[in-house]
Amino acid sequence: MNDKLYKILLFVTALLMPIVCGGVVFALVTDAYEAFEHFGFLNFLTSSEWSYTEGDEHYGALPFITGTLMTTLLALIFCIPFSLPVALFVGEYFKGTRIAAVLSTVTDLLAGIPSIIYGLWGFYTLRPIIMALNISPQGSGILTASLVLAIMIIPYASSLSAEFIKMVPNDLKEGAYSLGATRAEVIGKIVFPVAGSGIFSSYILAIGRALGETMTVTMLIGNTNNIPESITSTGNSMASIIANQFGEADGLRLSSLIAIGLILFLITAAINMIGKIMIKRTRIS
Amino acid sequence: MKKIFQSVMTLAIALMMVSCGANSNNGSRKAQELSGAGATFPLPFYNVVFEKFAEVNGDAVAYGGIGSGGGIRNLRDKIVDFAGSDAFLSDKEMKEMDPVIHIPTCMGAVVLAYNLDGVDNLRLSGDVIADIFAGEIKMWNDARLKELNPDAELPAEAIIPVFRSDGSGTTFIFTDYLTKVSPTWANKYGAGKSVNFPSGQAAKGNPGVAGVIKQTKNTIGYVGSEYAFAQKIPYAQIQNMRGEFVLPSSKSISAAASGEIPADTRCSITNADAAGAYPISTFTWMIIYKEQNYSDRSKEQAAATLDMLKYILSDEIQAITSEVHYAPLPAKARELSLNNLKSVTYDGVSILQ
Numbered sequence: 176m177n178d179k180l181y182k183i184l185l186f187v188t189a190l191l192m193p194i195v196c197g198g199v200v201f202a203l204v205t206d207a208y209e210a211f212e213h214f215g216f217l218n219f220l221t222s223s224e225w226s227y228t229e230g231d232e233h234y235g236a237l238p239f240i241t242g243t244l245m246t247t248l249l250a251l252i253f254c255i256p257f258s259l260p261v262a263l264f265v266g267e268y269f270k271g272t273r274i275a276a277v278l279s280t281v282t283d284l285l286a287g288i289p290s291i292i293y294g295l296w297g298f299y300t301l302r303p304i305i306m307a308l309n310i311s312p313q314g315s316g317i318l319t320a321s322l323v324l325a326i327m328i329i330p331y332a333s334s335l336s337a338e339f340i341k342m343v344p345n346d347l348k349e350g351a352y353s354l355g356a357t358r359a360e361v362i363g364k365i366v367f368p369v370a371g372s373g374i375f376s377s378y379i380l381a382i383g384r385a386l387g388e389t390m391t392v393t394m395l396i397g398n399t400n401n402i403p404e405s406i407t408s409t410g411n412s413m414a415s416i417i418a419n420q421f422g423e424a425d426g427l428r429l430s431s432l433i434a435i436g437l438i439l440f441l442i443t444a445a446i447n448m449i450g451k452i453m454i455k456r457t458r459i460s
Numbered sequence: 461m462k463k464i465f466q467s468v469m470t471l472a473i474a475l476m477m478v479s480c481g482a483n484s485n486n487g488s489r490k491a492q493e494l495s496g497a498g499a500t501f502p503l504p505f506y507n508v509v510f511e512k513f514a515e516v517n518g519d520a521v522a523y524g525g526i527g528s529g530g531g532i533r534n535l536r537d538k539i540v541d542f543a544g545s546d547a548f549l550s551d552k553e554m555k556e557m558d559p560v561i562h563i564p565t566c567m568g569a570v571v572l573a574y575n576l577d578g579v580d581n582l583r584l585s586g587d588v589i590a591d592i593f594a595g596e597i598k599m600w601n602d603a604r605l606k607e608l609n610p611d612a613e614l615p616a617e618a619i620i621p622v623f624r625s626d627g628s629g630t631t632f633i634f635t636d637y638l639t640k641v642s643p644t645w646a647n648k649y650g651a652g653k654s655v656n657f658p659s660g661q662a663a664k665g666n667p668g669v670a671g672v673i674k675q676t677k678n679t680i681g682y683v684g685s686e687y688a689f690a691q692k693i694p695y696a697q698i699q700n701m702r703g704e705f706v707l708p709s710s711k712s713i714s715a716a717a718s719g720e721i722p723a724d725t726r727c728s729i730t731n732a733d734a735a736g737a738y739p740i741s742t743f744t745w746m747i748i749y750k751e752q753n754y755s756d757r758s759k760e761q762a763a764a765t766l767d768m769l770k771y772i773l774s775d776e777i778q779a780i781t782s783e784v785h786y787a788p789l790p791a792k793a794r795e796l797s798l799n800n801l802k803s804v805t806y807d808g809v810s811i812l813q
Contacts (some may be wrong), residue, residue: 227654302675313620313661313676398625398662409661411625419664423529423627423653 200440207434210234213427219434225400225416227428234431236438238402242410243439245403246321246392247385251378253325258332258381262374265333266340267366268358279334286330294394297323302395311407313397318406320395324385332381339373340366372453379450386443389414413439491518492764498524498531498544499629500665501684502744505566505784506544513771519764528629529653535560535747538755541765543747546629547653548726559750561804563797564725564743565772567717567787569685569708570634571695571740573673576600576680577615583608585699586641586731586739592680593621593638594645595659600678608699615678621660622672622681627653630666633742634682637730641739682740685713689785700739701731708738713787716741721792724800743793746772752806762806773797 211219214234222235261282269275301322302314310318343366351361367374397409398419411419413435424432503525510521523544526534531543536557548562572589574582588604591597597604601614624631635651649655663672666687673679674693685708688695697705706712716729716737731739746769752762771777778788789797802812 226656227652228650312618315661393664419625420627422527425529425533
């Protein structure tokens with residue numbers, strides 16, 4: 176009897192999650208429908224106009240898709256030189272030592288800092304530096320947002336990569352050493368090829384985190400609704416336009432914001448799916 | 461015997477006090493819980509008002525600062541007792557809703573805050589502000605700025621305009637003013653809670669804009685007066701319709717409303733033609749339905765809503781507006797509003813006699 180109850184309970188809770196997820200998609204699609212119907216799906220994706228003029232509203236998602244992709248990609252590029260050495264340090268060079276434990280704990284701590292704190296740090300510390308270096312007069316922009324995002328996603332990329340690097344079989348590495356390979360050669364020719372798709376997937380998950388980041392980006396990106404001309408100019412991301420304009424939006428604009436939410440949801444889901452598939456592939460090999 | 465009598469009396473007094481606490485001050489109805497939502501601009505003022513109202517009248521008021529648009533949406537959905545808004549409803553919006561009335565609660569302004577080394581007394585005119593925000597005037601040492609500020613040492617630096625990234629009543633008031641003073645602005649950008657500003661950078665909320673200005677040299681942006689006054693950010697003198705350069709203050713803001721006010725109080729007082737008037741001033745309103753019987757509201761709740769509005773219009777509350785960095789309503793606006801409150805009904809019967 177008890178066993179049966181337990182089973183039912185499990186079944187219900189397990190079923191609840193897909194229902195919630197399906198409900199979110201359903202709500203997004205129904206509320207976004209008005210915008211897609213009014214502008215056309217493709218036109219909405221490719222239009223760079225975001226204009227509120229009453230009676231002649233035009234909303235397009237391109238500036239925000241561009242902003243999101245630019246900040247995410249740049250953050251990824253900035254994050255690799257830090258997260259990859261940390262992963263190698265923890266997972267290979269100093270595997271199992273106390274210093275590796277300290278380093279990985281400290282890096283993981285970065286993941287626990289609330290995003291508003293990163294935003295404030297970026298606003299009061301990094302932004303004045305960018306201004307002082309004459310990179311951009313107003314300090315905020317794609318570059319500033321990406322730099323802070325990079326720091327935020329380092330722990331996601333490095334701790335998972337370290338796990339995959341640790342998983343590389345010792346037999347393989349010892350084989351290489353016995354053939355006279357240097358440590359660098361072992362890393363380049365054994366560790367990376369074997370753990371490669373695992374490391375790749377950990378970066379995919381880090382991207383997923385950067386895509387949806389809202390608060391930090393809103394505080395640092397400058398919030399201008401046009402396609403950024405360069406990495407130092409201001410722009411806006413999908414998450415931050417929603418956070419900025421949801422409060423006062425209604426009608427077509429509200430629907431357009433929800434449509435952007437739906438697109439963001441789909442992009443994030445797709446990227447996470449790719450990550451999951453890659454992880455699975457590493458395990459099999 | 462005496463002791464028993466004493467304790468019975470104490471109990472009776474205590475009971476009376478308790479029952480007083482649960483009733484409104486005149487004892488004619490039970491204490492109500494009112495809810496409203498809307499503009500963030502008057503929020504600090506409302507917090508003080510509602511606290512005092514709870515003390516004197518026993519009715520609790522919960523107000524959510526979710527923005528004017530959100531407040532009106534909630535009123536349209538009939539889930540609040542009143543909405544707060546910095547912009548009055550247009551004729552078109554009025555038509556889409558059941559009849560409502562607007563009650564102004566206090567006045568405020570939008571100030572132009574700036575961060576400019578060595579300049580602490582900036583003077584601006586309407587068309588110059590419009591051209592700065594349109595990106596036409598790009599440098600601080602532009603000839604037109606020099607003409608307005610002959611004594612200031614304006615640096616040869618690019619101007620960084622800062623505007624609101626979220627939809628806001630503050631943006632509406634500011635662009636409403638620009639639309640009146642600059643035909644080019646009116647044609648190209650117009651007035652609204654969100655406007656496509658062509659240059660500069662944006663930040664969320666008054667604190668966001670003020671923060672960017674404080675932290676960034678050569679910026680200029682528009683901020684709600686209540687915020688600028690409390691934060692002591694430098695702000696510019698603005699030339700009004702009569703050609704005077706006026707700093708925003710409780711007095712100069714109230715002066716902007718000294719002209720004609722329509723019976724329903726729905727009017728924009730930006731660029732007002734009055735002596736000593738600060739040109740980017742505004743009323744902020746509470747909006748309620750004329751017919752108060754909706755969404756299962758009780759008659760007592762409707763009465764409490766009107767009590768609250770009457771309380772806000774009272775001398776006592778209007779006197780504290782300037783303490784919390786707003787400006788009091790002119791007598792005319794209060795008179796009209798008290799009159800408008802009389803038209804509010806419950807089941808078709810007027811509530812106030």
